[in-house]
Amino acid sequence: MIRYIIRRLLWVIVLLFAVSFITFIIFYLLPSADPATLRAGRQPNPQLVEQIRHNLGLDKPWYQQYFDYMKRLVFHFDFGYSYQNNISVKQQIFDRLPASISVAVGAAVIFLITGIGVGIISAIRRRSLLDRTTMGISLVAISAPVYWLGLVALYLFAADIGKFPVPFLLGAGSYVPFSQDPTTWFQSLLLPWFVLAASFSALYARLLRANLIETMGEDYIRTARAKGLSERRVVFHHGVRSAITPIVTAAGLDLGILLGGTILVETVFNIPGIGRLSYDSIQNSDLPMIQGTVLIGAFFIVIANLVVDVLYAFLDPRVRYT
Amino acid sequence: MPNSALKASIAVLAALAAALVIAACGGGGGGEAKSGGTLKVLDTAGGVDSLDPGYWYYQSDYQELFTTTQRALYGWKPDGDTPTPDLATTLPKVSNGGKTVTIHIKSGIKYSAPLQNRTVKTADIKYAMERCFLPQVANGYAPVYYADLVGLKNYQDKKASDIKGLQTPNDTTLVINTTKPAGVLTFANGGALGMPCTVPVPKDYAQKYDQGKQSTYGQHQVFTGPYMIQNDGKGNITGYKPSQKLTLVRNPSWDKSTDFKPAYFDRIEETCCSDSTVAAKQTLSGQNLLSGDYAAPPTPVLKSALSSQKDQLSIKSSGGNRYISLNTQVKPLDNVNVRRAIAAVIDRTVLRQTRGGPTLGTIATHFLPPGIAGFDDAGGTNGPGDDFASSPTANVALAKSYMKKAGYANGMYSGPALLTIADNASPAKETAEAFQEQVKAIGLKLQYREVPHATMLSKFCQVPKQKVAICPNLGWGADFFSAQSFIDPLFNGANIVPSGNVNTAMVNDPKLNAQIDQAKQITDNTKSAAAWANLDKQVTSQAYFIPWLWDNNVGLESTNLKGVPSKFNSGAWDFAFSSLK
Numbered sequence: 065m066i067r068y069i070i071r072r073l074l075w076v077i078v079l080l081f082a083v084s085f086i087t088f089i090i091f092y093l094l095p096s097a098d099p100a101t102l103r104a105g106r107q108p109n110p111q112l113v114e115q116i117r118h119n120l121g122l123d124k125p126w127y128q129q130y131f132d133y134m135k136r137l138v139f140h141f142d143f144g145y146s147y148q149n150n151i152s153v154k155q156q157i158f159d160r161l162p163a164s165i166s167v168a169v170g171a172a173v174i175f176l177i178t179g180i181g182v183g184i185i186s187a188i189r190r191r192s193l194l195d196r197t198t199m200g201i202s203l204v205a206i207s208a209p210v211y212w213l214g215l216v217a218l219y220l221f222a223a224d225i226g227k228f229p230v231p232f233l234l235g236a237g238s239y240v241p242f243s244q245d246p247t248t249w250f251q252s253l254l255l256p257w258f259v260l261a262a263s264f265s266a267l268y269a270r271l272l273r274a275n276l277i278e279t280m281g282e283d284y285i286r287t288a289r290a291k292g293l294s295e296r297r298v299v300f301h302h303g304v305r306s307a308i309t310p311i312v313t314a315a316g317l318d319l320g321i322l323l324g325g326t327i328l329v330e331t332v333f334n335i336p337g338i339g340r341l342s343y344d345s346i347q348n349s350d351l352p353m354i355q356g357t358v359l360i361g362a363f364f365i366v367i368a369n370l371v372v373d374v375l376y377a378f379l380d381p382r383v384r385y386t
Numbered sequence: 387m388p389n390s391a392l393k394a395s396i397a398v399l400a401a402l403a404a405a406l407v408i409a410a411c412g413g414g415g416g417g418e419a420k421s422g423g424t425l426k427v428l429d430t431a432g433g434v435d436s437l438d439p440g441y442w443y444y445q446s447d448y449q450e451l452f453t454t455t456q457r458a459l460y461g462w463k464p465d466g467d468t469p470t471p472d473l474a475t476t477l478p479k480v481s482n483g484g485k486t487v488t489i490h491i492k493s494g495i496k497y498s499a500p501l502q503n504r505t506v507k508t509a510d511i512k513y514a515m516e517r518c519f520l521p522q523v524a525n526g527y528a529p530v531y532y533a534d535l536v537g538l539k540n541y542q543d544k545k546a547s548d549i550k551g552l553q554t555p556n557d558t559t560l561v562i563n564t565t566k567p568a569g570v571l572t573f574a575n576g577g578a579l580g581m582p583c584t585v586p587v588p589k590d591y592a593q594k595y596d597q598g599k600q601s602t603y604g605q606h607q608v609f610t611g612p613y614m615i616q617n618d619g620k621g622n623i624t625g626y627k628p629s630q631k632l633t634l635v636r637n638p639s640w641d642k643s644t645d646f647k648p649a650y651f652d653r654i655e656e657t658c659c660s661d662s663t664v665a666a667k668q669t670l671s672g673q674n675l676l677s678g679d680y681a682a683p684p685t686p687v688l689k690s691a692l693s694s695q696k697d698q699l700s701i702k703s704s705g706g707n708r709y710i711s712l713n714t715q716v717k718p719l720d721n722v723n724v725r726r727a728i729a730a731v732i733d734r735t736v737l738r739q740t741r742g743g744p745t746l747g748t749i750a751t752h753f754l755p756p757g758i759a760g761f762d763d764a765g766g767t768n769g770p771g772d773d774f775a776s777s778p779t780a781n782v783a784l785a786k787s788y789m790k791k792a793g794y795a796n797g798m799y800s801g802p803a804l805l806t807i808a809d810n811a812s813p814a815k816e817t818a819e820a821f822q823e824q825v826k827a828i829g830l831k832l833q834y835r836e837v838p839h840a841t842m843l844s845k846f847c848q849v850p851k852q853k854v855a856i857c858p859n860l861g862w863g864a865d866f867f868s869a870q871s872f873i874d875p876l877f878n879g880a881n882i883v884p885s886g887n888v889n890t891a892m893v894n895d896p897k898l899n900a901q902i903d904q905a906k907q908i909t910d911n912t913k914s915a916a917a918w919a920n921l922d923k924q925v926t927s928q929a930y931f932i933p934w935l936w937d938n939n940v941g942l943e944s945t946n947l948k949g950v951p952s953k954f955n956s957g958a959w960d961f962a963f964s965s966l967k
Contacts, residue, residue: 097840101848101886105443105526107875108886111542112529115521119599149436149628150600156628218664225667236664237428237657334660336630344432344629344659349840 069374076366083362084134087355092126097349099147120147133355143359144352148345153356157338161360162241164337166249167326168319170257175264176315180308182265183272188299190277199273202266214259214332222255237334256333260326264318268311275307282306309379316372323361419948419965425651427961428665429658429678432629437604437615439585440514440523445863446679448955450656452582453647453962454634455611459489459511459560460580462954463646464963467757467867469573469580470646473506473610477573484567484909489560489579496639497608499619501591506610508560510586512552516541517592518583519549522601527865530875531571531578534564567907569914570870577866586610591621612640612649612962632656650965663687669942670695674966676949676959677942685742685813688940692745700941700949701745702957706863707755708737708747709931710821711847711890716855718792718801725929727788730774730781731827733820734934740816745940749778750933752926753872754918757953759911760869763919770923775933782827789828798829804855807846810836814859821858832856848887857890861937863956869918870906877925878902891930898924 100117101108117123121132136142143153182202186195220226222235238252279285280303288298327339338357345353427450434447442452453461461472471477473495479488495506518528519542532538537550553561562571570578588608595603606621613634616625625633634654642649656678660668666683669675670691681704682688691699710732718724734749741747751769754761769775773784786797794800808818815836822832837846839859847857865871875881879894880903898921905917925931939957943949948967952960 096845097838098844098885101844102840103524104886105441105524106886107526107530107881107888108883109529110883110885112521112524113883113885116524119521145600146628150602151605151628159627160630215661215663219667225664225671235668237660237668331659332661332664334657334664336627340659341629347838347840348432349844 065374065377069370072370072373076363076370079366080359080362081134084137084355084359085130087358088126088130088133088351091349091351091354099349099351102349103147133352143356146345146350146353148348148350148353153352156341156353157356157360160337160341163239163335164323164326164330164339166242166253167256167260167329167335167337168322170253171260171264171322171329172315172319174257175261175268178261178265179268180272180304180311182269184276184299184304186269186273187276187280195273198269202269205262205266206270208262210259210263210328211332213262214256214329217255217259218332236332239333239335252333253335256329256335259332260322260329264322268314271314272307272311275310276303279303279307305379309376312372312375312379316369319365319368323364418967419648419650420967421650421965422652423650423966424653424655424674425947425961425964426672426675427654427656427678428660428669428675429656429680430660430662430665431679433632433656433658433679437607437623437626438523438601439582439587439604439607440518440520440525440601441604442582443526445956445958447582449952449958449961450632450634450654450678451615452585453611453952453955453960454613454649454654455609455615455637456582456585457495457610457645458580458582459491459584460577461646462577462580462952464950464952464954464960467759467953469577469866472580472646473511473584473586474579478571478579480572480909482563484569484572484907485564487562487564487568487571487579489562491558491560492644493558494641495610495644496641497586497588497610498614498637498639499608499617500621501588501608502639504588505557506586507557508554509557510588511560511584512548512554513589513592514585514587515552515583516549517587517596517601517603520596520601522596522599523603524600525583527578527581528583531568531581531865532583534566534568536563536565567909569906569908570868572909573911577868580866609637610640611637612642612645612647613637613654629658631658647962648965649962651961654961666691666942669944670698673944673946675942675944676947676961676964681937681956682742682746682940683942688742688745691942698943698945700943700951700957700959701938702941702951702953703748703756704863704937704939704956705755705757705867705953706861706937706956707750707753707933708817708859708861708935708937709750709753709933711857711860711931712929713853713855713890713892714930715850715892716804716853718799719804719855721792722928723788723792724799725932726772726774727785727792727828728825728830729929729932730777730788731785732824732932732934733780734778736820736824737817737934740820741813741935745938747935747937750936751775752922753931753933754869754922755864755936757867758864758869758872759867759915760917760919760922763916764922764926770926772927772929774929775926780824780827785828794829799831800829803831803833805853806832806834806856806858807842807854808834808836808857809839809842809859811839814839818858844886847890849885850882850887850892851884854890860890860931862888863937866954868914869922873918873921873925874902874906877921877930893925893928893930 100113100122103116104113182198186198189195221230221233223229223231224235232251233255234252240248242249288302327343330337330340342357434450439456457472459474460469463470473491475490497504517523518525535549535551540546541549551563592603595606605623614637615623616633616635617623662680663684666687669677712719712725714720752764754764789797822834846852846854875888877893879899882889908914941959946967948965949959950963951957
């Protein structure tokens, strides 16, 4: 197992190199704004533009720029400085990381709890009114775009602009770090968590329901019942344990989509996270910031996938890594 | 009279004067101005561009930092279109045929910590102007407005350590010498001495931050205005997180008796970056909130507010315009009659509707917008009378007649598609799409592409070698109330550059260039306005650009606020004059 993890971690490094290289290439090949011209104001003279280009290192060939960037990153863990505001990229990313992690982890907890809970109840109460209602609602949740759902949630329930304001559901722009005020942190994230989790909850509920219905028809379930085990033990120890394996796979892969979703949630709810930072940096052609946010995002996705693969061994005794 | 009594009298008079100014300025709502409290501002577009006074150029920089935290030689009262001495004691004294400008500054103006015991000297303003030419500061206007300073070239070529044309015979006198008369320095052609390059920067303190690839002075700056960015008192900013928050607190070194700004609030908190619809709703339904870095709320919110919360809106001319640029070096746009045909076939009311309708501005009939010196001389709202620019709606028959004059027998274009680069974000995207539909009436085919705004400008429209024929989503705002900041950069052939080129129509008419250069040297207000008005008529007649809107700025305020819009800063709220009711 240890050897497997070390091998996977080495691949993580290769993958991150590949991601950084592709990001660099995309920036240079696709039409993006010229950072030097943007920085030089609205009536720049050519000398100024060229001097800024030189100062930012943009007058070097792209491969030289890439080499310089990677050298700084590998040897000094230095992501460079933003073209936009000349502030350290690393400082800005690590400053915003807790907000994004708060959004993503909170949403993941909610969608796993609600998705798995609803999935199990729907499977064991198949064709009941409860089953039909939850599956109907899940269809709506899957179809609703995150941005739209966020706006609707704010207009209906937010304490400041909601039509039916709920005092503890704070509105956009109310986020504060956990270390500053845990209560406000929690209240400011409740709406974003539910909005981001909605479609995932629905998807997981439907997925688990289908898996569990299939699993509950297996011979070993009948055998477990014949042995006189309680229905609860049959469902949770034998049925759910088997049916949940594909859910774990999906959860690992969905982390990327979840991070994508945080861009929209962070925008609607004005949460200063990585998602919003990456969006703004793309708008401003701020390459160091684009590179930094993409690399951090890629790092979390590959690590999440690794964790999922390791979890497999615990969930399914047939899986062994060498 | 004892000194303290004199100071008290001055303070009372200053307060009375400020109160009169506020009363005269009006604002977004009624009620008396109240001192104290916290102002909260919601930004949606990224907030300020930079902390460095040498870089400030755009509306949010001016609104959130320039007018609140620093003082320049000259400033602007909210409703004024003439400069007010700020650090300076009086308007500049002009001599030597307009080539020498002498300014005296007030003594005793102090910096914030850590230089709280130091007073502003003219040497600090000289250095501030010099550093605006440093590439690591990247100022966007100094080479335009201070281009005629004596000794500038030597300084830029590093043959001199300072600009000889900036002299400081003593701590309170600044003498500016130029190689030719410069209207912008005398206020006939504007207010280049009221721009942030004249915010004092103490050289011995700032120089170490001005080394390296990009200056970091902004993050360590010292303040002269009523507020300062929250800091640790040792020269390190703590109240700023890019695209997140900007916190301004009272500057203990500021002496109210020396300033024309009342600065009512105790604290200003600027938060970025809300969704524009959410931010607008929060401002209208909340308390202590003013809209920040957006020119108008989204159309649905605006419509709703116009019907039920009109007293929370401030609709003011922004002093800017919107236009469609036609590249005169791309066929068939090199033919003036084709350009006039396009101008005639445009339905400006439809284009305005894409931005939200009449609240968002007045249909433009010529290039200079209202409020700019020369606007009335150029025909005012009705314009100079060019038939292709007079009608707010499309005149297809007239357009076809121009096409016939251009050699298209049936009045319809027949030729290759014209490269058109548009903005891919609303509402500009909708404007460009409407334009694309409208020009079909004269058979114009477009090779139409939509890209992000920054890419549209810096990779296409402002890069001559791309040979973009049409840019439908351009606009321009005034730097001050002179037409020079409109006509010179956009129509003077001398300003055509390989990148960042704002003369997107590629106008390079030697006769026109010479007239512009002459107008720039006029130091008499009336003559200057007449000269620029004449140039406005010429460029409108040539249809290089099709101006279609004179923009309004729509500000929002909470019910307990008395927001005061700034005419100088495009109608955006002036935080130094706004207050609680």
